[in-house]
Amino acid sequence: AMGRFSDIRGVVILFVQLLCILASIQAQRSSQKGSVSVVFEQKPVTDVVCTQRKALTERELEAMIDTWIKTGNECALGKPCRNAKNLADYKSLRAKCEGPPRRPKEENAALVAKVAAGLQAMNDLFKTLKDALEALDREYGRQFQQVWGEIEKLHATIAYTSLGAGRIQQALYHQSSQGRPIADLIQQLGPARNxxxxxxxxxxxxWPEQQADVYDKVEAVIKSSQDPVLQTVLAIDIINTKNPKLEAKAKQATEQLKQLQTSTMAGDFSTVAALAARFPKHYAYLRQTLFQPAEGSKASAATLWNLSELADRMPTAEERLQTIEAIVQPLLGDNGTVVDDAEYFWPLTKLADELNRLPESEEQKADLERLRNKFATHVSHKPLDYYQKLFSQIQSLKPGFSETTA
Structure with missing residues (x-):
C-alpha cells in the first residue's frame, strides 16, 4: 500500500507540473497578443510551477498534493474520481498561472479615452494654475519692491541720524545697506553742524572706489561753507588717505597747505589757531612741517619773531609747549641745541619768555625741562634764563630789528 501511495504522489506531482507548464505556455501566447498578466506573491519560497511565474509556494503545493492523494485513496478503483475540492484547486492553479483575464478591446478603448480626458483636464488645470502662479508672482514682486523701498528709507533715516550723532561706523553700515548715492545723504547735512x-x-x-566720490561730495559741501579751517582739515585728510583715486586731489591739497604755511609765516595765525582749537589732531599733524623753512634755505629771523607770538594763541598749555618746540626745531644743530647765531638772538629771547610763562604741571615738567635745555648751546653757554632776562629790554623791537642791529 505504501508503494502505491508513493507512485500516486509522484504521478500527481508530474501531472501538476505538466498542467502548470501548459498553462504557462498558454499565458505566454496570450501575452504576445497584447495581454499582460501579473501575479504578486508576498514572498514565494521557491519557483515551483508555471515556469517563470511563482504561482504556489512549496508549502501550498505540498498541501494540495496531500489533499489529492488523500481523496484519491478514498475513491473506488476503476471508477471516475470526482472531488469538488480538487477541481476547485485545479482551477485556482490554472488561474494563478494564467493571470488576470484580458480586458475586451471596447473596454480598453474606453479606458484610453478616459485617460486622454484626464490628461486634458490636467492640462487645463495646469494652465489655470500657471496663470494663478504668475499673478501671485507679480503680486509678490510688487509687495517685495514696496517693502524693499521702505527698508531703504529706514536705512537712509538711520544713516542720517547716526552720522549726525557721530556714530560713523553705524552710518557707514546703513549707507552701504541701502545702496543709494552718497550725495543723497551728504546733501542733507549742513556743514556748520556736521x-x-x-x-x-x-x-x-x-571702499576705495567710492571714497573718491564721497570726497567729491564732501569737498563741495565744505567749499560752500567758506570756512578755511574746514578746508584745511579736508586737505590734510585727503593727503593722508593714500588712495590712488585721490592723487590729483592730494596734489591740490599740498599746494593749499603751502599757501597756509606762507600766510602763517607772515603772521596770519587765524586759521592755524582755530585749527588747534577745533581739530587738535589735525593741527598736530600740520605742526610737524608748518614751521620748516624751504629746502635749501634757513629760517628767517623776522619770521621767527612773528611765530613767537603764535604760542600765546594756542588753546591749551600742552599745545603752547608743543608749538614752541616745533618753532625751535629748525634752529637746532647737530648736538640738539639751538645754533649760536646772532641773527636769532632776539627771537629766541621772546620764545624763552613764552616758555617761562607756561604753567609747570607735573605732566609737562619733563617736557619743559627738555625744551629749556635746548636753549643752552655748547658754544655760548647761554641758558634759557639768559634769554628770558633780556626780553624785558627788547619788547619794543619789531620784525625789522635785524637790519637795525646789522
Whole structure:
C-alpha cells in the first residue's frame, strides 16, 4: 500500500507540473497578443510551477498534493474520481498561472479615452494654475519692491541720524545697506553742524572706489561753507588717505597747505589757531612741517619773531609747549641745541619768555625741562634764563630789528 501511495504522489506531482507548464505556455501566447498578466506573491519560497511565474509556494503545493492523494485513496478503483475540492484547486492553479483575464478591446478603448480626458483636464488645470502662479508672482514682486523701498528709507533715516550723532561706523553700515548715492545723504547735512561727522564719514569710508566720490561730495559741501579751517582739515585728510583715486586731489591739497604755511609765516595765525582749537589732531599733524623753512634755505629771523607770538594763541598749555618746540626745531644743530647765531638772538629771547610763562604741571615738567635745555648751546653757554632776562629790554623791537642791529 505504501508503494502505491508513493507512485500516486509522484504521478500527481508530474501531472501538476505538466498542467502548470501548459498553462504557462498558454499565458505566454496570450501575452504576445497584447495581454499582460501579473501575479504578486508576498514572498514565494521557491519557483515551483508555471515556469517563470511563482504561482504556489512549496508549502501550498505540498498541501494540495496531500489533499489529492488523500481523496484519491478514498475513491473506488476503476471508477471516475470526482472531488469538488480538487477541481476547485485545479482551477485556482490554472488561474494563478494564467493571470488576470484580458480586458475586451471596447473596454480598453474606453479606458484610453478616459485617460486622454484626464490628461486634458490636467492640462487645463495646469494652465489655470500657471496663470494663478504668475499673478501671485507679480503680486509678490510688487509687495517685495514696496517693502524693499521702505527698508531703504529706514536705512537712509538711520544713516542720517547716526552720522549726525557721530556714530560713523553705524552710518557707514546703513549707507552701504541701502545702496543709494552718497550725495543723497551728504546733501542733507549742513556743514556748520556736521562738518566733523562728514569729514570722519569720508575718512572712514572702507571702499576705495567710492571714497573718491564721497570726497567729491564732501569737498563741495565744505567749499560752500567758506570756512578755511574746514578746508584745511579736508586737505590734510585727503593727503593722508593714500588712495590712488585721490592723487590729483592730494596734489591740490599740498599746494593749499603751502599757501597756509606762507600766510602763517607772515603772521596770519587765524586759521592755524582755530585749527588747534577745533581739530587738535589735525593741527598736530600740520605742526610737524608748518614751521620748516624751504629746502635749501634757513629760517628767517623776522619770521621767527612773528611765530613767537603764535604760542600765546594756542588753546591749551600742552599745545603752547608743543608749538614752541616745533618753532625751535629748525634752529637746532647737530648736538640738539639751538645754533649760536646772532641773527636769532632776539627771537629766541621772546620764545624763552613764552616758555617761562607756561604753567609747570607735573605732566609737562619733563617736557619743559627738555625744551629749556635746548636753549643752552655748547658754544655760548647761554641758558634759557639768559634769554628770558633780556626780553624785558627788547619788547619794543619789531620784525625789522635785524637790519637795525646789522
Amino acid at each position: 562738518a566733523e561727522e562728514l569729514l570722519a564719514f569720508a575718512w572712514n569710508s572702507p
